[in-house]
Amino acid sequence: MILVVGGAGYIGSHLVKDLVKKEEVIVLDNLSTGHIEAIDKDALFVQGDLGDPKVLDSIFMHYPIQAVMHFGANSLIGESVINPQKYYLNNVSSTLTLLEAMLKHQVKNFIFSSTAATYGIPKVRLIDESIDTHPINPYGKSKLIIEQILEDYAKAYDFHYVVLRYFNAAGAYETAEIGESHHPETHLIPLVLHHLAGEKDKISIFGADYNTPDGTCIRDYIHVSDLADAHILALEVLMNKSVKTATYNVGNGIGYSVREIVQMCEAITGRTAKVEITERRTGDPACLVASSEKIYKDLGWRAKRNLEQLIESAWTWHLNQKY
Ligand SMILES: NC(=O)c1ccc[n+]([C@@H]2O[C@H](COP(=O)([O-])OP(=O)(O)OC[C@H]3O[C@@H](n4cnc5c(N)ncnc54)[C@H](O)[C@@H]3O)[C@@H](O)[C@H]2O)c1
Numbered sequence: 001m002i003l004v005v006g007g008a009g010y011i012g013s014h015l016v017k018d019l020v021k022k023e024e025v026i027v028l029d030n031l032s033t034g035h036i037e038a039i040d041k042d043a044l045f046v047q048g049d050l051g052d053p054k055v056l057d058s059i060f061m062h063y064p065i066q067a068v069m070h071f072g073a074n075s076l077i078g079e080s081v082i083n084p085q086k087y088y089l090n091n092v093s094s095t096l097t098l099l100e101a102m103l104k105h106q107v108k109n110f111i112f113s114s115t116a117a118t119y120g121i122p123k124v125r126l127i128d129e130s131i132d133t134h135p136i137n138p139y140g141k142s143k144l145i146i147e148q149i150l151e152d153y154a155k156a157y158d159f160h161y162v163v164l165r166y167f168n169a170a171g172a173y174e175t176a177e178i179g180e181s182h183h184p185e186t187h188l189i190p191l192v193l194h195h196l197a198g199e200k201d202k203i204s205i206f207g208a209d210y211n212t213p214d215g216t217c218i219r220d221y222i223h224v225s226d227l228a229d230a231h232i233l234a235l236e237v238l239m240n241k242s243v244k245t246a247t248y249n250v251g252n253g254i255g256y257s258v259r260e261i262v263q264m265c266e267a268i269t270g271r272t273a274k275v276e277i278t279e280r281r282t283g284d285p286a287c288l289v290a291s292s293e294k295i296y297k298d299l300g301w302r303a304k305r306n307l308e309q310l311i312e313s314a315w316t317w318h319l320n321q322k323y
């Protein structure tokens, strides 16, 4: 049985929907940003906090958990700059409590949702896992601290992990049953689609004076279902013990600027966006694009869905959004 912490959230719920086809799944989520409607009906659900040792003890005592997938976190770069304490308490302190419970109950396999924000401002165009990590915001730092703790735990204890550093997750499940729904929404692609659906009067571009071809930030947008596939492969190699510790980027290897994203959303919806250029948002690097060669070489994972498919799925979800 697999424990998915944060399985009611955007990325976690997509993983759960695929994982229940292969494994028994239990979701632990406090529903702070997640949605109960997003949890697949074949998964068990415990509403509780990952920083609560009593809830964790009860789960690990009652269910034969073989691995933990940990999506539960706060994950907004801008908010982390304004309120770092929230990030260190939830992303670091509560994760330590989860790890403590795993060690206590001898649960040895851990998959951790990390981020491209651990790299900071990379000097190279294509980021691989060997480059230095110098996060420039508390969110990225909170994730890197856990990565470093995992390294130490794996050296000292019988403990195995895969860290997945996602780039920008977007898109929705192929059936449009679940998709991205954050309140408030801060992510670029859903915001552009909300605007094009007439629910928001304009889209703001945060800075057009970056050192990029059109002046706007470049990101690597990865389909949420491609991320789910990467988790399932990571779980397989941990369970069959062919990988004991590993850190992988998970991205497409293609960077799109904010303007290019707006244009692609316009092309897919057949509507025209009203765009305003505003100040830069604090904590945003100019360009983050992944090399995902390592995860391809080790696990055979590659992104299967392109940007057009990604935005189409997000648009279909938006038109049918249930929560
Ligand atoms: N969305 C992205 O582009 C992206 C990119 C890189 C990494 N990540 C990471 O992936 C993970 C999932 O991100 P998401 O976009 O699905 O976010 P999300 O907010 O939709 O999901 C997080 C889930 O965790 C739950 N949660 C948070 N704190 C909790 C706690 N203390 N106890 C129990 N449950 C708790 C929330 O209720 C929510 O259901 C996060 O760890 C995030 O840092 C996301």
Ligand SMILES: O=c1ccn([C@@H]2O[C@H](COP(=O)(O)OP(=O)(O)O[C@H]3O[C@H](CO)[C@@H](O)[C@H](O)[C@H]3O)[C@@H](O)[C@H]2O)c(=O)[nH]1
Pocket (backbone or CB within 6 Å): 075, 076, 077, 114, 115, 116, 117, 166, 167, 168, 169, 186, 187, 188, 189, 191, 203, 204, 205, 206, 207, 217, 218, 219, 258, 281, 284, 288
């Ligand atoms: O209204 C908006 C919203 C965003 N942006 C820009 O669009 C890009 C993407 O922003 P957003 O969708 O908010 O994602 P990021 O801030 O890049 O962060 C996401 O991607 C990171 C990995 O790269 C994850 O770690 C974070 O959890 C996740 O929120 C950035 O350059 C933003 O400045 C705008 O110009 N206008």
